[in-house]
Amino acid sequence: MEISRVFVLLFLLSTFHFLVVTCIQFEVGGKSGWEVPKSKDDYSQWASTNRFKVNDTVHFSYKEDSVMVVTEDEYDKCHSARPIFFNNNGNTEYKLDRPGLFYFISGVKGHCPRGQKMIIKVLEPASPPQPSIDSQKKNGAAAMAAAVSSATVMLCFVSFLAVFLF
Numbered sequence: 001m002e003i004s005r006v007f008v009l010l011f012l013l014s015t016f017h018f019l020v021v022t023c024i025q026f027e028v029g030g031k032s033g034w035e036v037p038k039s040k041d042d043y044s045q046w047a048s049t050n051r052f053k054v055n056d057t058v059h060f061s062y063k064e065d066s067v068m069v070v071t072e073d074e075y076d077k078c079h080s081a082r083p084i085f086f087n088n089n090g091n092t093e094y095k096l097d098r099p100g101l102f103y104f105i106s107g108v109k110g111h112c113p114r115g116q117k118m119i120i121k122v123l124e125p126a127s128p129p130q131p132s133i134d135s136q137k138k139n140g141a142a143a144m145a146a147a148v149s150s151a152t153v154m155l156c157f158v159s160f161l162a163v164f165l166f
Contacts, residue, residue: 023055025093028118033061034092034106040115043104052096052122058104060092065116066107067092075103075119078112099124 028034028043037043052058060067066088074080085094086107096102099122106116 023053023057025057025059026050026052028058028060028104033063034065034067035062035116036106036111037115042115043118047118047120052120054096054099054122054125056096056122058094058096058120060087060094062090062092064108065090065111067094068105068107069094070103070105072101072103075105075117078105078117080105080107083107096120096122098122 028046029037030046066086068080068083069085070080070083074083087094088107094102094104102120102122104118104120105112108116
């Protein structure tokens with residue numbers, strides 16, 4: 001009986017971990033992968049329909065091609081002698097490690113001008129508005145309560161539930 005209680009508690013805590021994870025891996029090109037698109041705007045349209053956050057990753061699956069992260073100028077020229085990032089192993093994962101624009105192009109000659117390029121905009125991390133000093137002095141308890149994260153509340157709830165169930 002005691003082993004089953006421990007198992008259930010560990011299961012609940014492990015499922016809580018998945019609630020906290022907020023990073024997403026995006027599959028570039030979907031089932032087709034990273035290839036010369038049918039329309040020059042395919043990758044731009046795909047990127048504009050997604051919301052990218054810091055620490056999300058983009059995954060490129062391809063054959064006989066490459067992925068390069070380049071500057072805006074190199075993106076416009078569809079050429080880079082010294083890219084910021086280069087990979088040609090057919091299975092590339094790139095972490096979006098900061099807010100701002102990321103410029104991706106194919107390193108195979110002729111692919112970029114035919115539309116195998118995209119710009120990804122990574123959103124600024126959301127930050128709650130900072131209360132004024134006066135309101136902090138007046139509402140010390142409220143400010144303290146606001147500091148408790150939803151993750152902490154959820155962990156307390158799961159722990160409380162586990163104690164009463166077992």
